Amino acid sequence: xxxxxxxxxxxxxxxxxxxxxGKGQAKLLNSKVFVLGAGGxxxxxxxxxxxxxxxxxxxxxxxxxxxxxxxRQIIHDTSRVGTHKALSAKKSIEAINPDINVVTYEExxxxxxxxxxxxxxxxxxxxxxxxxxxxxxxxxxxxxxxxLISGSMFRFDGQVTIFKPHEGQPCYRCLYPEPxxxxxxxxxxxxxxxxALAGVVGVIQAVETVKEILGIGxxxxxxxxxxxxxxxxxxxxxxxxxxxxxxxxxxxxxKELITYEEACEIQAAKCGHSF
Amino acid sequence: MAVKVRIPTxxxxxxxxxxxxxxDGKDVKEVIDDMERQYPGLKERICEGDGKLRRFVxxxxxxxxxxFKNNTDTQLKADDEVSIIPAIAGGTA
Numbered sequence: 040x041x042x043x044x045x046x047x048x049x050x051x052x053x054x055x056x057x058x059x060x061g062k063g064q065a066k067l068l069n070s071k072v073f074v075l076g077a078g079g080x081x082x083x084x085x086x087x088x089x090x091x092x093x094x095x096x097x098x099x100x101x102x103x104x105x106x107x108x109x110x111r112q113i114i115h116d117t118s119r120v121g122t123h124k125a126l127s128a129k130k131s132i133e134a135i136n137p138d139i140n141v142v143t144y145e146e147x148x149x150x151x152x153x154x155x156x157x158x159x160x161x162x163x164x165x166x167x168x169x170x171x172x173x174x175x176x177x178x179x180x181x182x183x184x185x186x187l188i189s190g191s192m193f194r195f196d197g198q199v200t201i202f203k204p205h206e207g208q209p210c211y212r213c214l215y216p217e218p219x220x221x222x223x224x225x226x227x228x229x230x231x232x233x234x235a236l237a238g239v240v241g242v243i244q245a246v247e248t249v250k251e252i253l254g255i256g257x258x259x260x261x262x263x264x265x266x267x268x269x270x271x272x273x274x275x276x277x278x279x280x281x282x283x284x285x286x287x288x289x290x291x292x293x294k295e296l297i298t299y300e301e302a303c304e305i306q307a308a309k310c311g312h313s314f
Numbered sequence: 315m316a317v318k319v320r321i322p323t324x325x326x327x328x329x330x331x332x333x334x335x336x337x338d339g340k341d342v343k344e345v346i347d348d349m350e351r352q353y354p355g356l357k358e359r360i361c362e363g364d365g366k367l368r369r370f371v372x373x374x375x376x377x378x379x380x381x382f383k384n385n386t387d388t389q390l391k392a393d394d395e396v397s398i399i400p401a402i403a404g405g406t407a
Contacts, residue, residue: 079404167403168403168404169403170401170403173403191401191402191403191404192402192404193323193324193402193403193404194323194324195323196322196323196402198399198402214372214401215369215370215372215401216369216370217369217370218370218401218403219368219370219401230404232404263399265399267323267333269323269333270333274377274397275377276374276377276378276379276397276399277377277378277379278379279379279382281381
């Protein structure tokens, strides 16, 4: 791959790292990453992947920017309130790095559209905000044999892991076989989350993504990283492949995508404006 | 024998805000029962009616998931650290 003078300068701090080099930077520029959610986790993920020169970035989000999002969703700004999050994120990415080809999906993913959308990407990231979408994404990633880098958070706690069942590593259902039934977890509105926690969790997802693309270091596949912001503790526990997993084991019973009921009504901001 | 149990944020309402509690038991089942005595209501948040763990809650002894050991019969020794780790879904999209 031939870099332009501008690219050599832009990516110089990557290129001088022996673990990256020109070869690694070319891998980043040729990679295709899909990010589900341009919200709390999606914001730092997208900003860092764009800055790193990940060549094609897909962004799916059906919502529009709401004033209450700006406490943590740092890819958007006050002038974008009422616009589609995916389009707002695209605008921010293009301002950071014109090298990036951004593909937007201003729609909610469902069992009918998800596999068609994700099949063209190398790596998938989950920054969604509800269980039905997380299980949908996990199952679709399994069927499409894609690596899924998952981050989630709740109040002051964060979790990050990588699912690679196609490489003999566990999937989300190996870790948690089923979503909680409706009513057993606090609803989204009453939960709340520390804004900067989204930065910690999302940036770890971005670091893991870049490492996956470059093929360096030890990734989080087979481990769950748990971050407790109040205690300021990071801990890693093992995630094992479940020999009884309903999705990825020999005893699998799930053969197609399942649609779970939303555990809480998600209040979508009104999309009053568009670019 | 007492072990340390780490409590996740969603359950701290039941432990008076404590992120770590001490509980007695020779295995995980006894520790859960002792926690229930100290903090009533905690058991039903992590176990089904039949005492089995709920499918969106995991318990770890040190860094091992008890589902891959002896489940709630997993034996404990002094200095083991028990952690309750529920699935969380927020990404605030």
